[in-house]
Amino acid sequence: MLLPRSFYLRDDVVPIARDLLGMTLHTRIDGQHVSAAITETEAYAGINDRASHAYGGRRTPRNEMMYAEGGRAYVYICYGIHHLLNIVTHLLGVPHAVLVRGVRAIEGATVMDRRRGRAAATTDGPGTAAQAMGIRRAHDGTDLLGASIWIEDDGVRYPDQAIVSGPRIGVNYAGADALLPYRFFLRKGS
DNA sequence: CGAATGATATACT
DNA sequence: GTATATCATTCGA
Structure with a gap:
């Protein structure tokens, strides 16, 4: 089912x-529908x-979308070439977001391969994940309850271990914030 | 391991 | 408007 607002x-x-x-x-x-599990x-x-990017309340043309109401995409370009997908959360005016760093193809693996120019069933970084999904800067601000980018809950649940x-x-x-345990991924073999 | 890459923010004139 | 430093990375050696 579609994840609700x-x-x-x-x-x-x-x-x-x-x-x-x-x-x-x-x-x-x-015109291509693909789906992938977030890993x-x-x-x-x-x-x-x-x-x-919103540290200290900084607001720029690039990060403006972080301040939107939760449930939209924040897409920006990193190192000049890589498009990175973030999921905006929290209320209007509060700039929280989740960076999608990895996905595993479910539907449309051949489309993902073609976009990447190599095998892309599992991606190995945030830039490759966005590229495989077809997401680029033009999708900044896309509503995740709409028809071009959305997230579904298929009932998959992982135990903490x-x-x-x-x-x-x-x-x-x-600085010290670089040490916060804010990155999550599946243990090898999960 | 290190170069490539160019958009972006910031500090200037 | 122009200059410069920086960067939530990737790929090939």
């Missing part, structure tokens, strides 16, 4: 990042999180 409006982004593991991300982009996420927890948490990747500039 209320899932995205909860006030703590960290358990949302954890709960997204096992949910199914769907896209219908360029790795990271939480970015608002204006007090030094790793977040199947999930690993640890420090986020690539945020060494964030």
Whole structure:
């Protein structure tokens, strides 16, 4: 079933990042429908999180969408070439988001291979995940309860021991906040 | 392990 | 408007 708006409006982004593991991300982009299980996420927890683009309440054209009501996509370009998909959470004006770092193909694996230019059944980073799903900067602000990007709960549930948490990747500039255990992924073999 | 890559934010003139 | 530093990464060696 489609994840309801209320899932995205909860006030703590960290358990949302954890709960997204096992949910199914769907896209219908360029006439191609693909779906994939979310296997790795990271939480970015608002204006007090030094790793977040919204640290200190910063507002720029790029990160404006982080301040939207939960349940939209925040897509930005990193290192000039990689498009990264984030899921905006919390109420209007509170900039929380979850970075989707990894997916595993369910439907449309051949489309994902073609987009990636190589085998893409399982992606190995946030840039490759977004690319396989067809998501690019133009999808910034897309409503996740709409027809081009959405997330479904197929009832997959993982016990706590199947999930690993640890420090986020690539945020060494964030000082002590770089050590927060805001990254979640499936233990090998899960 | 290290170079590539160019959008973006910020600090200037 | 122009300049510069930075970057929630990726790929090939």
